[in-house]
Amino acid sequence: MTLTSFGPANRIKRTAETHPLTWRLRDDGEAVWLDEYQAKNGYAAARKAFADMAQDDIVQTVKDSGLKGRGGAGFPTGVKWGLMPKDESINIRYLLCNADEMEPNTWKDRMLMEQLPHLLIEGMLISARALKTYRGYIFLRGEYTTAARHLNRAVEEAKAAGLLGKNILGSGFDFELFVHTGAGRYICGEETALINSLEGRRANPRSKPPFPAAVGVWGKPTCVNNVETLCNVPAIIADGVDWYKSLARVGSEDMGTKLMGFSGKVKNPGLWELPFGVTGRELFEDYAGGMRDGYKLKCWQPGGAGTGFLLPEHLDAQMYAGGIAKVGTRMGTGLAMAVDDSVNMVSLLRNMEEFFARESCGFCTPCRDGLPWSVKLLRAIENGEGQAGDIETLLGLVGFLGPGKTFCAHAPGAVEPLGSAIKYFRPEFEAGIAPTRAVVPPLAKPIVVGA
Missing domain, CATH: 3.40.50.11540 (NADH-ubiquinone oxidoreductase 51kDa subunit)
Structure with a gap:
């Protein structure tokens, strides 16, 4: 470690x-x-x-x-x-x-x-x-x-x-x-x-x-x-x-220090004790060393699989709850993951949602049925067999499984990365939608009155 x-x-x-x-x-x-x-x-x-x-x-x-x-x-x-x-x-x-x-x-x-x-x-x-x-x-x-x-x-x-x-x-x-x-x-x-x-x-x-x-x-x-x-x-x-x-950086509303880290294809993956308020860029570049040679940062998660994806331009956000909230997601556990440019976001999200669906306790309907539904749709899109409207259905699930809609915070955390991935990388999802085939209606039969 x-x-x-x-x-x-x-x-x-x-x-x-x-x-x-x-x-x-x-x-x-x-x-x-x-x-x-x-x-x-x-x-x-x-x-x-x-x-x-x-x-x-x-x-x-x-x-x-x-x-x-x-x-x-x-x-x-x-x-x-x-x-x-x-x-x-x-x-x-x-x-x-x-x-x-x-x-x-x-x-x-x-x-x-x-x-x-x-x-x-x-x-x-x-x-x-x-x-x-x-x-x-x-x-x-x-x-x-x-x-x-x-x-x-x-x-x-x-x-x-x-x-x-x-x-x-x-x-x-x-x-x-x-x-x-x-x-x-x-x-x-x-x-x-x-x-x-x-x-x-x-x-x-x-x-x-x-x-x-x-x-x-x-x-x-x-x-x-x-x-x-x-x-x-x-x-x-x-x-x-x-x-x-006094340990926290100026501007941070959270006090003290935090164990933070970076995983993924970075040069120096690891774990460090840092003051609240350091920027994501410091964590990524000064400590994790940036991306390995031959890879480019595509996006990153600030604190575990249950937090939303952020883009490279969000690295200047301060690492504390309010600082990360300003760019649209949660601090979570503070251990970030770098996603490189070779990763297909549909495949990544399908893998994540499979994990969250498997780990659902099954107690409430939105989580029990909604997460497997998202996996089914993502798997179809990943295989190029998605249908028109599947992306909208996924976004609907993000809303139905959001905060306050389920018995605990498991489902909201599970769909937060899904919603952010579609927001920032929608073309990758659209690429998995199969071409629409024209449906030829059957020939109309004449209506015989009194038949």
Whole structure:
């Protein structure tokens, strides 16, 4: 996994002041275990939170920092924490880490869990203290076997050091943490589908309200946060709100840093911790190195397969939620994909929609029937057998499956790249429409009155 620093060509070293998520990483890519993590100031933030901060102060600090969810939705983390009930009589609460990273072209959480497992554990420990949760689960994508192995080892190390379990750091606070591997379903990235799966149920999203903060795992108050989100918490507690906000570039409405990346036929595909507000062009040219020799950038997606396509002229957009929204799509996970000029957009979209159709939970009709319908039409167009009106039908599906039209956000994310591809590359779709054949009506038979 490639990791570079703020400066192009690795000119600036990663430090705790500039790279809160990645400064502890080893150059050899091996995991940072407990002794090394603590030598690099690990668990100092947890000790501060337990010794010097009231639980509500931790919540307020995270809220003031402007930290937003890093899983794609971008909901303010402190606001989400504030939704947990204040009633002290509710003594069973849960903290869930959403580590079901199945968004195509996205692998940021995997790097954190494989190489910095204690950073996630420390983030969950502080969060559990703030939310008064006594048990936590890391819901992990089943294919991440190395991450599972490293997380389980790190949990055992933390238990042996008195950082998990009973009476943590002599505070009287108890917190148990478990690693739970899923069965490999994209829909489990939706927090209520994740909760259903954790309970042993079918991974369908739940109706909201009630929200998990009120009725979550086994009917108890539950907070669900993404891996990268939780990994930001220790630095915020250790170094403060003003420092954290200062990391972002001028003009960005999102605070702190973000793991961003580029895949596709670029010279240096990889993953980097960068300040919110860098431009797509910096990410593409200075870090990813631009396209490989012999290839030209045709378009790009800013944050996973569920985000819309953008053109090369959109590379000057700032990489934060509002900056990407200005050019017509979403920031998503922040891991971009370059599409080169050899790729046929119809074939690419057919492949994407096959994935999304297969991963639909089938709960609501627009998603269950609409996504396979889009695959059928795209496959016909890809084979040159499309019919007049097929493109309009696809655009109709983009509308019917859009935000607010389905039970969860799976279908809207699935059709967003489809709509943008037709918008920017319609001639490629039109090329797959078969020539119209004249239809000769049958000869009219004479009408015999009284026959």
